[in-house]
Amino acid sequence: MDTNYIKDMTYSLGADVCGMGSINRFNDAPKGFHPLDIYSEAKSVISIGKHFSASLFDANTKAPYTLVKNKIIQLLDDISIKLTFYIESQGYKAIPIPADEPYEYWDSENKHGRGILSLKHAAQACGIGCIGKNTLLINEKYGNRLYLGAVITNMELTSDALVPNLCIEGCNICLKSCPQCALDGITIDQKRCRQACVTATTGGGNIYSCYTCRKVCPFSKI
Structure with a gap:
């Protein structure tokens, strides 16, 4: 196909x-x-x-x-x-x-x-x-x-070319900005992240309350 x-x-x-x-x-x-x-x-x-x-x-x-x-x-x-x-x-x-x-x-x-x-x-x-x-x-x-x-x-499809590393060398703004100190540049400490990323409102709903690592990244607004 x-x-x-x-x-x-x-x-x-x-x-x-x-x-x-x-x-x-x-x-x-x-x-x-x-x-x-x-x-x-x-x-x-x-x-x-x-x-x-x-x-x-x-x-x-x-x-x-x-x-x-x-x-x-x-x-x-x-x-x-x-x-x-x-x-x-x-x-x-x-x-x-x-x-x-x-x-x-x-x-x-x-x-x-x-x-x-x-x-x-x-x-x-x-x-x-x-x-x-x-x-x-x-x-x-x-x-x-x-x-x-x-x-x-189980279809055999043509693979797309891989994308080279785009993350800016020496940039650590996401690591420094994380309010939970959940990032180390390789992985994420989910336990720390979960303490802030979703908040239950008093009315019974849930809010994605923290996305600092996404927002501060230079690639957030390109």
Whole structure:
């Protein structure tokens, strides 16, 4: 099947970026979190993303950011499901990966969760961007303002070229600005991050209350 046709379909459904990666690109995935652990006949991964407006960083309340994130997550799931149905209609198999994955793996002591597939590592392996010191994906066009989804399939698709490291050498603003000191330039201490990243409101809702590492990054407003 034509790889470009798959990309055109994702764009028509609302995605801003789409990349493909052969299963061989995932050799370094942790045991239990490899695409083959999800679907044993997988040959390719399709990574998709939707960007959000940089204007959200200028709001004096976190409610708009929360609204947009929740809506984008829903959109990405819808795209993944529609793409799955199309691939199946062509005689192949496809497995959609939730854009906001429920944690099947959870370390309660360290409050550390893992989705069945790391969407940012999948996006990196599919040529959409690279992972910066703040552990966020950086894309050449949309900076770090992408939310991600994915589909695993037994189709053999042409892999996109990998993106070189875009994170600015010597820049540590995300590490210095994190109010929880949760970043070390390689990974994130989820236990510390979770203490500030989501807040329950008195009215019963949840707000994404901290995204400092994303906001202060030079790639937040390109």
